[in-house]
Amino acid sequence: xxxxxxxxxxxxxxxxxxxxxxxxxxxxxxxxxxxxxxxxxxxxxxxxxxxxxxxxxxxxxxxxxxxxxxxxxxxxxxxxxxxxxxxxxxxxxxxxxxxxxxxxxxxxxxxxxxxxxxxxxxxxxxxxxxxxxxxxxxxxxxxxxxxxxxxxxxxxxxxxxxxxxxxxxxxxxxxxxxxxxxxxxxxxxxxxxxxxxxxxxxxxxxxxxxxxxxxxxxxxxxxxxxxxxxxxxxxxxxxxxxxxxxxxxxxxxxxxxxxxxxxxxxxxxxxxxxxxxxxxxxxxxxxxxxxxxxxxxxxxxxxxxxxxxxxxxxxxxxxxxxxxxxxxxxxxxxxxxxxxxxxxxxxxxxxxxxxxxxxxxxxxxxxxxxxxxxxxxxxxxxxxxxxxxxxxxxxxxxxxxxxxxxxxxxxxxxxxxxxxxxxxxxxxxxxxxxxxxxxxxxxxxxxxxxxxxxxxxxxxxxxxxxxxxxxxxxxxxxxxxxxxxxxxxxxxxxxxxxxxxxxxxxxxxxxxxxxxxxxxxx
Amino acid sequence: xxxxxxxxxxxxxxxxxxxxxxxxxxxxxxxxxxxxxxxxxxxxxxxxxxxxxxxxxxxxxxxxxxxxxxxxxxxxxxxxxxxxxxxxxxxxxxxxxxxxxxxxxxxxxxxxxxxxxxxxxxxxxxxxxxxxxxxxxxxxxxxxxxxxxxxxxxxxxxxxxxxxxxxxxxxxxxxxxxxxxxxxxxxxxxxxxxxxxxxxxxxxxxxxxxxxxxxxxxxxxxxxxxxxxxxxxxxxxxxxxxxxxxxxxxxxxxxxxxxxxxxxxxxxxxxxxxxxxxxxxxxxxx
Numbered sequence: 107x108x109x110x111x112x113x114x115x116x117x118x119x120x121x122x123x124x125x126x127x128x129x130x131x132x133x134x135x136x137x138x139x140x141x142x143x144x145x146x147x148x149x150x151x152x153x154x155x156x157x158x159x160x161x162x163x164x165x166x167x168x169x170x171x172x173x174x175x176x177x178x179x180x181x182x183x184x185x186x187x188x189x190x191x192x193x194x195x196x197x198x199x200x201x202x203x204x205x206x207x208x209x210x211x212x213x214x215x216x217x218x219x220x221x222x223x224x225x226x227x228x229x230x231x232x233x234x235x236x237x238x239x240x241x242x243x244x245x246x247x248x249x250x251x252x253x254x255x256x257x258x259x260x261x262x263x264x265x266x267x268x269x270x271x272x273x274x275x276x277x278x279x280x281x282x283x284x285x286x287x288x289x290x291x292x293x294x295x296x297x298x299x300x301x302x303x304x305x306x307x308x309x310x311x312x313x314x315x316x317x318x319x320x321x322x323x324x325x326x327x328x329x330x331x332x333x334x335x336x337x338x339x340x341x342x343x344x345x346x347x348x349x350x351x352x353x354x355x356x357x358x359x360x361x362x363x364x365x366x367x368x369x370x371x372x373x374x375x376x377x378x379x380x381x382x383x384x385x386x387x388x389x390x391x392x393x394x395x396x397x398x399x400x401x402x403x404x405x406x407x408x409x410x411x412x413x414x415x416x417x418x419x420x421x422x423x424x425x426x427x428x429x430x431x432x433x434x435x436x437x438x439x440x441x442x443x444x445x446x447x448x449x450x451x452x453x454x455x456x457x458x459x460x461x462x463x464x465x466x467x468x469x470x471x472x473x474x475x476x477x478x479x480x481x482x483x484x485x486x487x488x489x490x491x492x493x494x495x496x497x498x499x500x501x502x503x504x505x506x507x508x509x510x511x512x513x514x515x516x517x518x519x520x521x522x523x524x525x526x527x528x529x530x531x532x533x534x535x536x537x538x539x540x541x542x543x544x545x546x547x548x549x550x551x552x553x554x555x556x557x558x559x560x561x562x563x564x565x566x567x568x569x570x571x572x573x574x575x576x577x578x579x580x581x582x583x584x585x586x587x588x589x590x591x592x593x594x595x596x597x598x599x600x601x602x603x604x605x606x607x608x609x610x611x612x613x614x615x616x617x618x619x620x621x622x623x624x625x626x627x628x
Numbered sequence: 629x630x631x632x633x634x635x636x637x638x639x640x641x642x643x644x645x646x647x648x649x650x651x652x653x654x655x656x657x658x659x660x661x662x663x664x665x666x667x668x669x670x671x672x673x674x675x676x677x678x679x680x681x682x683x684x685x686x687x688x689x690x691x692x693x694x695x696x697x698x699x700x701x702x703x704x705x706x707x708x709x710x711x712x713x714x715x716x717x718x719x720x721x722x723x724x725x726x727x728x729x730x731x732x733x734x735x736x737x738x739x740x741x742x743x744x745x746x747x748x749x750x751x752x753x754x755x756x757x758x759x760x761x762x763x764x765x766x767x768x769x770x771x772x773x774x775x776x777x778x779x780x781x782x783x784x785x786x787x788x789x790x791x792x793x794x795x796x797x798x799x800x801x802x803x804x805x806x807x808x809x810x811x812x813x814x815x816x817x818x819x820x821x822x823x824x825x826x827x828x829x830x831x832x833x834x835x836x837x838x839x840x841x842x843x844x845x846x847x848x849x850x851x852x853x854x855x856x857x858x859x860x861x862x863x864x865x866x867x868x869x870x871x872x873x874x875x876x877x878x879x880x881x882x883x884x885x886x887x888x889x890x891x892x893x894x895x896x897x898x899x900x901x902x903x904x905x906x907x908x909x910x911x912x913x914x
Contacts, residue, residue, distance in 0.1 A: 365875050500770075500852045
């Protein structure tokens with residue numbers, strides 16, 4: 107009996123130790139250095155320009171806008187503004203700025219300082235103004251009637267037309283607020299000396315190589331857990347993978363997908379799966395033969411064996427597609443998956459019906475990085491199997507976008523990341539028609555006007571239910587016209603060292619890493 | 629019986645003298661033969677995909693394993709020599725022809741033509757050959773034909789310079805002066821007296837340049853300036869497989885190994901050829 111009691115007590119003690127141990131393991135810890143492996147690192151962090159994803163990761167880690175994006179549930183979270191009101195007509199935004207915040211350089215964050223930063227792209231008098239800061243175009247400044255700081259803690263923004271995405275675009279990297287002191291002191295060189303109000307501040311920056319960021323002790327939401335974050339660029343995927351396995355880096359999005367099965371068995375690396383926030387698609391240039399023919403576009407659509415593309419090209423890290431919008435987007439219509447399906451017989455019949463001589467010559471352009479070459483090869487095989495004669499056009503990223511922008515590509519495969527959890531972030535691809543950089547040149551479609559009208563309605567309609575209906579109509583129209591042929595929704599693997607805890611898999615999957623709540627276990 | 633013994637001893641002597649060169653020639657000959665007979669020798673269709681059997685390691689069924697699309701790496705390596713060796717041979721032959729014409733013209737005619745042609749060659753030689761080739765492909769566009777042109781173009785000055793230097797010596801030889809005094813035309817002198825004496829060193833140079841051309845063609849295909857993606861080609865296979873070096877090393881390893889072996893064997897073959905054709909070296913028994 108006494109033996110039984112002893113074992114019972116021992117069991118209770120062990121259980122208690124286990125529970126306590128588990129609890130302490132879950133307790134966030136302060137300290138440590140996290141190294142993030144990026145695919146590039148720009149020469150500046152000026153938010154008026156694009157500096158590759160490495161640059162975006164730095165800005166997202168040091169910067170803070172009026173609001174932050176909630177990628178998991180949609181909508182906006184408080185940022186520098188602790189609250190806001192939007193008038194019923196959707197034209198007046200009143201932001202209430204938190205008290206007691208400061209920029210990394212010690213300058214107080216006031217409504218006036220924020221307005222100064224927000225009007226940088228439209229104020230040529232500002233010493234930090236640079237002509238052609240195209241990234242600010244996402245902020246919707248052309249639709250601003252006025253913006254003013256009515257006192258130190260209140261900003262009133264008056265719009266010309268309602269803009270359903272206005273609030274969320276303040277969460278973009280180009281919506282991060284810059285210290286007025288830095289703007290005055292460094293002028294047009296402010297990008298090399300960025301002072302913002304985010305959770306980390308720049309300690310050291312080696313252009314093109316790495317940025318060392320230190321915890322901001324005065325961050326409004328409290329000091330972040332990690333002492334130091336290093337965002338370092340690597341020249342290729344193999345280099346990133348080697349560094350990850352050697353424990354040189356703790357987190358990355360850019361290791362090869364093909365390594366996942368092996369890394370999942372690693373004792374020090376964990377692979378988390380990101381949310382389906384990135385669209386993969388083939389943009390068809392509808393202004394050029396043969397893709398100006400709807401039957402040919404439909405043939406391309408039905409020729410693609412997406413299951414194999416996802417399995418062999420992406421190692422299974424994608425979901426089957428439905429339309430331009432993803433499953434987490436407002437107004438997503440899953441019924442499109444019937445159209446985005448594999449039917450080679452139908453593809454052959456459509457190609458014959460097109461009246462073009464077989465095989466139909468088709469050029470497929472793609473970027474020479476990550477999984478694209480393999481995807482292109484698989485797509486070419488699928489297309490050739492139904493009667494196309496495919497020429498693959500492998501280009502570096504700059505040449506790819508140059509060719510796409512000049513309307514010189516026929517079929518070009520690429521992706522759309524979600525920088526803002528709003529359907530317009532994807533629909534904007536179509537809004538570019540007629541403008542420089544349009545991938546599909548969709549102004550050549552008969553339905554171009556209807557598409558444009560829906561895109562305009564989607565942004566100018568404030569009511570959520572109405573917007574949902576608009577985006578469903580837009581998806582149907584795009585599936586009918588097929589300027590884009592959908593390949594899948596990427597669910598990217600996020601590679602982390604086992605010591606990295608509390609990884610946010612939503613924004614990160616969309617290209618917006620969020621290290622605010624991340625901490626390192628000992 | 630004696631003849632057989634003589635033959636055997638001669639082969640033995642040749643082997644002792646040119647052992648590495650003969651080994652190189654045998655290996656290169658084997659690579660060449662396999663490449664020519666690729667369609668017969670390869671066990672599988674190099675383009676046949678089997679997605680369910682991706683990254684299979686080397687086995688009796690797949691000697692070099694399978695790649696990211698389940699294609700047989702062994703069959704692809706066998707077929708993969710065609711673009712590179714084809715481009716390399718063509719480029720060297722073209723460079724040899726163009727360089728010889730330029731070199732003979734400059735060396736034989738001399739004067740302002742010599743000055744202009746040689747300064748042009750100097751300018752071309754001042755660029756690293758691979759960089760020059762990349763510039764040419766970037767200008768002409770991507771494709772195996774343009775890679776061939778680029779390699780040939782970048783190598784022509786080497787032949788031109790060598791040819792000129794030899795021709796300058798040859799034109800002062802007594803037999804050339806004798807032919808001229810007998811009323812021989814320039815064409816006759818070049819065809820009958822200059823070119824035959826020019827050929828041995830040019831052939832040695834060509835063999836050396838073939839190794840360089842194989843390396844250059846592999847490099848240009850590796851960086852995507854030559855063959856289309858997916859084409860079985862050693863350079864392209866290494867490029868496609870480099871990201872798999874930790875997960876499926878057999879994918880980039882075997883084509884890389886074949887490039888190395890081929891370049892080495894051509895180099896050794898060239899060394900032997902030089903030893904054999906250079907009378908000074910032959911006399912010294914090197």
